[in-house]
Amino acid sequence: MVRLAAPPVEGEANEALARFLGRALDVAPSSVTILRGASGRDKLLRIAGLSAAVVRRRLEGGEER
Numbered sequence: 789m790v791r792l793a794a795p796p797v798e799g800e801a802n803e804a805l806a807r808f809l810g811r812a813l814d815v816a817p818s819s820v821t822i823l824r825g826a827s828g829r830d831k832l833l834r835i836a837g838l839s840a841a842v843v844r845r846r847l848e849g850g851e852e853r
Contacts (some may be wrong), residue, residue: 802826813838828831 794804802822810817813835825831835843 796827799826805831809833809835813843 790808792801792808793828796821805822806817806820809815809820813819815835815837819836819838821834821836823832823834837838838846846849
């Protein structure tokens with residue numbers, strides 16, 4: 789779960805999420821795409837250039853970048 793301080797107005801929270809995940813995964817924020825849930829709390833994301841397994845390992849801190 790990720791909690792953001794940005795308000796859910798005019799896409800600000802989604803942009804903050806992309807920046808946060810970009811830093812956490814060592815990818816450009818533009819690599820983070822919201823596939824589903826742009827206006828809701830639950831989201832399905834695509835991280836361009838990374839597999840789900842690599843994303844999981846990076847978020848858990850187990851993979852070098």
